[in-house]
Structure formats: structure tokens, C-alpha cells
Amino acid sequence: MGERVTVFGAGYVGLVTGVCLSSAGHEVKVLDVDSSKLAALDQGRTPFFEPGLEDLMRESRSQGTLSFATVGDIGRFSGIVMVAVGTPATATGWADMTYVREVIDALEANAEPGTVVVMKSTVPPGTGRNLAARLAPHGILYASNPEFLREGTAVTDWFETNRVVLGGSPESIERVKPLYEHIDAPLLECEVTSAEMIKYASNAFLATKISFINEIAVLCDLVGATVDQVAEGVGMDERIGPAFLKAGIGYGGSCFPKDTRALDFLANFHGYDFHLLRAVIDVNARQRLLPVRALREQFGSLEDRRVAILGLTFKPDTDDTREAPASEIASLLRAEGAEVVGYNPIPVVMPELSRTADSLEDALANAHAVILATEWDEIVGADWGSLVRSMADRAVVFDGRNALDPQAIRGAGAKYIGVGRPEDDRHGAR
Ligand SMILES: NC(=O)c1ccc[n+]([C@@H]2O[C@H](COP(=O)([O-])OP(=O)(O)OC[C@H]3O[C@@H](n4cnc5c(N)ncnc54)[C@H](O)[C@@H]3O)[C@@H](O)[C@H]2O)c1
Secondary structure: OEEEEEOOOOOHHHHHHHHHHHOOOEEEEEEEEOOHHHHHHOOOOOOOOOOOOOHHHHHHOOOOOEEEHHHHHOOOOOOOOOOOOOOOOOOOOOOOOOOHHHHHHHHHHHHHOOOEEEEEEOOOOOOHHHHHHHHHHHEEEEOOOOOOOOOHHHHHEEEEEEEEEEEEEEHHHHHHHHHHHOOOEEEEEHHHHHHHHHHHHHHHHHHHHHHHHHHHHHHHHHHOOOHHHHHHHOOOOOOOOOOOOOOOOOOOOOOOOHHHHHHHHHHHHHHOOOOOOOOHHHHHHHHHHHHHHHHHHHHHOOOOEEEEEEEEOOOOOOOOOOOOOOHHHHHHHOOOEEEEEEOOOOOOOOOOOOOOOOHHHHHHHOOOEOOOEEOHHHHOOOOOHHHHHHHOOEEEEEOOOOOHHHHHHHHHOOOEEEOOOOOOOOOOOO
16 A cells, blocks of 8 residues: 545645546545535546546546545544645735645644645745744644646646655655655755745746747747747757747746746845846736737727637636636727627636637637637637638638638638738748
């Protein structure tokens, strides 16, 4: 039998962690405070969409290594306790530590000496040092173990991660290591605050790559270069690499926006002005305005124009709409008087829309413009010739992910606008 593990939080990180650890033979109990999530889990359903997770969860449950409970059902805690509750942004940009604090309060009162608390949630650098000092008098150990999985590929990412980071005392790290014995990846041992900073620095760097290529895309538009080709050539340099060099309407989701803001807040708090990071955040905010500006330029007023937004989640293959560009774009368009129809391959709720369409065809019929916000395969691979022909005359297609074929769209009679793909591109955008 493996380790006995309790996971706080049945969200994207906690549930994936619990399911993957239990499938590797550890005895895992996942706790949450949300009874609707627990009801779904009890019926063998995951409360959110994540490819491969539900099947793996059923396997683990049938082998008896995975169970679920509400937090109140557990009297005492022991073994390894992983914390994977949310740390959303507050209005100031700082991480909201309410949920983490609740969990730590419960553990301080109810964990047996010898318990190891493993922080998977992304918490600001400096947090763990304080928590470790608070828990130590109770004989409770503390380790930081930041998570790097990506929604949409979370299960594969968990098993095939490129590194495991463990921050803490040698004793706490030794206690956590057996959880990762089945993972074939380098394990970095460091002190707690460094582990916390690794997570923020990684996300800030990836966000920087995205904003950087978005700045280059603006220049491409100005000088008549095609950013796709530029990114391809730049990414061929193995010191740079091709990942995260895709120009578009910017990053969203539950991590990059909040983690970049929290790091910026941390810098300010310490009296340091992190210019580069602030520019990354500003560029990202500007990118989201591009489709709205482009449509305003094309139509003058957007009053009573019908605009379709395709891809409502922050990335493909997830149902997560937290900080998705689509929601902000929808609000801006509606503020200008447009009717905004949204479509997503997996149904999601987005209150900023005028309505949600059942299909691509429904979304685009008679629309004056369409914005591709997220590049789901179903959307990119659709028959864009016939979709465009179902739109209003002189329709505009704003390709916010540079994922569509400009020639096909122009050929069907619409105006195509990409990001860093100038119209007079004689070589083709791809
Ligand atoms: N989502 C990602 O891709 C990702 C990747 C890496 C790191 N992270 C970090 O992991 C953490 C969790 O993110 P997430 O996306 O899984 O969040 P989430 O919102 O999907 O899940 C958090 C869960 O915690 C539960 N919860 C809240 N208070 C609780 C309590 N007191 N006891 C038990 N459960 C409680 C909530 O009901 C919710 O189900 C965050 O700090 C996030 O920054 C997320």
C-alpha cells in the first residue's frame, strides 16, 4: 500500500492530484466544501470537464484507493495532507488567502503530530515560511509543492511533468518524495520560498513570451511582416523554443492573469517596480481590445450589429471560463450596442452574452462579424467557406488566435483580420 493522502479541494488541481495519486496506488481521500461537487463525484462524474479524468477516477474508485468526503466529516488529520484550494485574485491583485487560511486553521486544530502539510495551491512567496513556523509547534511538517499542470491536458501533465519541485526542510521533503516515485522527472529540492517563487516566475515568464510575441505582431502589422512566419523562425532557436510564441488576443484563465498581478503586487509591496512584468500585463489587456477596435473601425457604430464569439473558454479542451478573453470582449461589445451570440463546443454559461448558440451554424447565421476567441479543433476545422456565406454581406472575421485560413475566408467574401497578419501579405499568412 502506498501513502495515506488527504487532498483539500476537488477542483482542477486537487481532483487531478487525488485521482492520479490514487491510480498510482496511494490511498487518497479528496475533501471539498461544495456539496454539489461531492454529489457529482459520488455518482462517478467529475464536476468539470478534463479529458481522461473521469475514466481514471472510475478505475481508482473501483480499485478502492480513492474516496470523497466533506471537510466536516473528518475529525482528525494525519499522514500527508495536500492543500489545493483556490487562491483567486483580490481587487488589489493580491492572492485571496481566505480558503488556504480556513484549511490551515482546521489543520492546526485537528492534525496529528507528524502530519505533513503539502501546499499545492499557488501562494505568494513568503507564505510557506510563516505557515511552517505556525504549524511547527504542533509537530506538523510543511512543504511547498507547486503544481504545473495545464487544464485540458492535466492528467498527462501530471504523469509526464518535466519537473517536481519540493520546498521545505529535508525531513518534510523526504516524507513527500514517495508520492512522486512513479514519476520519471527530475526532482528539485529547495527551500520553501524559492519553491513558491518558481511557480510565479514560471507563469510570469510564459506570460512574458505571449505578450512579447503580441508586441512583435503589432510591429508585423505596421511593417507588413507575418507574425506566424516570424514566430516560427524565432522559435527554431533552441535557446528560445516555439512554445508560447502564438500571437493573438492574449492569455486568460485562472492562473496567468492572477499570478502575474500577484507577483506585481508583491514587487510593489517590497518597494520594487517590476517594469517588465507590468508591461506584460498591460500588453495583455490591450490585446483583448483589438477585436472591439477592429470592428468599430470596420462598422463605425456597433449598435444593433450581430457579433458571434467562438470559443468561450480561456483555452480549448476545458470548460473553464475564468478570465477568458471572450467574456470581456462580449461585455465591451454589448456596451457598444451589439448583439453578442456565443458558441463553445462544450456548453458553458457566460452571462455577458446576449445569448448562447447551439451550433456554429446557429452562431454565424446572419452575423455581421465573428471573433475567434479560442481555437477549439471543432471551430478551426469547420467549413469556413459555407459558414462565411451564411453571414451577412461584407461580414468581418476577426481571427483572435491566428488559427484560420485567411485565403479561404477572403475567398468566401468576408474581410479577414488576424493579429500580425497584414492584409497585403503577398506570401500568404501561413
Ligand atoms: N487550474 C490550474 O490549471 C492550476 C494549475 C496550477 C496551479 N493552480 C493553483 O492551484 C490552486 C487551485 O486551483 P484550481 O483551479 O484547482 O481551483 P478550483 O477553484 O478549481 O478548486 C478549488 C476547490 O477548493 C474547494 N475549497 C474551497 N475551500 C475549501 C476548504 N476549506 N476545504 C476544502 N475544499 C475547499 C472549492 O470548493 C473548489 O472545489 C490555485 O492556487 C491555483 O492557482 C491551478
